[in-house]
Amino acid sequence: MTPIRKFEKPLGMRDSFPLINEKKERIRDIGRQFFQTRGFDFIKTPTVEYYETVGKASAIADSSLFKLVDRQGETLVLRPDMTTPIVRVATSKLLKEQIPLRLAYFANVFRAQENEGGRPAEFEQMGVELIGDSSVFADAEMIITASDFFQELGIGEYHLTVGHAGLLQSILTQLTQSKEQVKELRTLLVEKNMVGFEEAVKSYGSAKEEEHRFIEFIEHASNVPTIESLRPFIDESDKQQVNMFTYLSDLSVLLENAGLSKLVTYDLTLTSEMSYYTGMLFEVFASGSGFAIGNGGRYDGLLHEFNCNVGATGFGLRVDRLLEVMTTSTAREPHALLFFDEANYLKAVNAANEKRKQGIRTTIQYVNGVEDRQAYQENFTEVVWLTEGDGNNE
């Protein structure tokens, strides 16, 4: 290890310089307005949580957690996601007051990096949770809200992929012989390792015909043209499976009616390492970022971990990736600079207040406090000299 130099930040940590910070604040403002109008209340939770509760319940891998120890020897974590803390607050308190709950957040979360750049270890997430509603309308609301928010931000080319964790699990169980096989196949699907999937299916040594049917299912399921086309793979005698299928089919109708059919594709093989997703789940992509911008879904399983039996659904978006795909306006906001000298200080303060009242961003600066005035002026759209002499005070 080379010694740490003065200018270094911990691995994966980033500064937000004024321009970027402004952009983030703008997203936050738009989001606040947007989600509030849709009936969501914003909430904040502590940056630090117990490892035993939030740390363990969160689906983020243990090796990605920042851990600390408090004075009592308890292990703490910097929150790796926002859904788990919100579920903690909701199940312990808020749900007793109101149900269903619509909550929103804009917060930084922490995920430790192993050794490579390109990924921040701290980043902002913005999202919503709808807790206490198990209906298909709640799930549809999440997907539609996510899509509308992208419109609101002016992101042109984006896309949503929708899957169903429960239905996939049920069909996989039916097509395989053991729990281990289901687990193995699920892991391969999380990685989208299609080659590995086919190899695994072949290694199970089932009849050629079954094998063929299995591979056919996966090929079809990864790009479902219409939900109805999945019907041949549904076992009509399995009531639970039929229910999930009907659910997904209802969801697709709701999304179609909301005008989303062009933006949504269905991929039944969509899975997530987040093992608490039990039903519908979705991801959002936009051109300009090599990674998914956000994801969401129904996570009734997480509420069970907090001893609560109501349903919950939600989604989160990564603000750092939103920044990548949003177009930047190059137009500079008006920003006035008032140069003053000893004699004109009061005059400058008054003039600045006048300008600020008109809504113009104004900076006052003692002229002799600046060495390179030419360079300094470049940062402003308007410069006023309140100095003795001809205004080109040298």
Next chain:
Amino acid sequence: MSELTIAMPKGRIFEEAYVLLQKAGFQLPDDFEESRKLIVEAPGENIRFILAKPMDVPVYVEHGVADIGIAGKDVLLEQKRSVHELLDLKISQCYIATAGLPNTVMNEIAPRVATKYPEIASAFYKEKGEQVEIIGLNGSIELAPMIGLADRIVDIVSSGRTLKENGLVEYERIVDVTSRLIANPVSYRLKSERIRDMVKRLKESME
């Protein structure tokens, strides 16, 4: 039709994959001479190739600067990057194996293994229930047992000639390796039609 960027390893794999693409009906110029250019366009198909070190292909694809890529299974196993593995191209077949001097056993106190693939090697020995010390090397791995740096090596074997010429023997076969078609998860969604079409055509031409 949106442009498709393909990250390709330089050298033999590129040539084999290029032929595969031509066989699948992609209109690519025949005289794709080996120049020193790192980015090559195929305007007829609206495809752009970027030529990279084999180990780097998954990096370009994971970050999305290349939509798809061709990478050896060895590299995928070693790096565990989040890319979609779509198709086994069945080219550049070889395997990863352990090797060492003939009739030797591993040091009991501190067994040492030299390799270019620290992840694969350590996973393999862990699975066997053995704790070994991994020594990372970048090439000429065969040297390690010959001069006493390590008891075993974990390396790619294609014909076995290099091992033989250096007086080493193969001990255990770890995993078979071929080249795979990989895709960036976002490109896989946003350029879904083009990528699916390519997979389908490649699959058909291989049958």
